[in-house]
Amino acid sequence: MCYDIAFTANIESIFKYLPQLQASGDLDIHFDPTWHKIGMSYPQWPVITNNNGLKLEKYTWGPVPKMLDTIEKVKRQRQLFLNARSEKVLENGTMWNAIRHQRCLVPATGFFEYRQISGWKNKVAYYIKSKEQDVFFIAGLWALSNSWDVDKPGRIPTFTLLTRHANPLMAQIHNGGDNAGRMPLMLTNQLAQEWIKPGLTDTDIREILQYELPAGQLDYWPVNSVRKVKPDDAAVIAPAAYEGLPAIQV
Known part of the structure; x- marks a missing residue:
């Protein structure tokens, strides 16, 4: 699944790809560039919604569904909701179906995944980005969640990233682990605008969920592990050399 993302651009760069957002009014948001955030830290992230007008705000990554009704359950299971399988969005009875009309866009400049190689002890981290543009949009869903914070007892806006079958x-x-063969649901700019339109039918939603970004539109390279503590700077996405690393067939 997608638990590691980056946004290394200026927040204003989003307007280049979603110009109607700039004309929507109140966009007083500050967000420092970051080369890596892990979902399990439940960071705040820029999110675009179209709830009574386009808005760019900071939401917390990781919903807390009602079933997580104790702090122990939250600590143990919240990470399971960082991503949502796109196939579940239109499946009756799921949490994602219940909030399918609470759609959002999650801007990013790249994300990380790990590759399993036969005979190697450790997986190899890769940084993946769009070849076409500096900022791209991942389809998401948002929800108001119990914060479980005694200093902030009210509900907070949260989001999840949608994933789909990998290209x-x-x-x-x-290619390894329980969730192998998944990737974020990256959208074209046109589909991104469609995704956050109010009033989409389930048929409309289904058509967008079926989109698969062509492999040729992605750039990628191996990097050092992003799960180790390090400065949040460009060195995080610097290409790393691994002796004997098998080539990827494209």
């Missing part, structure tokens, strides 16, 4: 490139990179 041929990502199937080779994200």
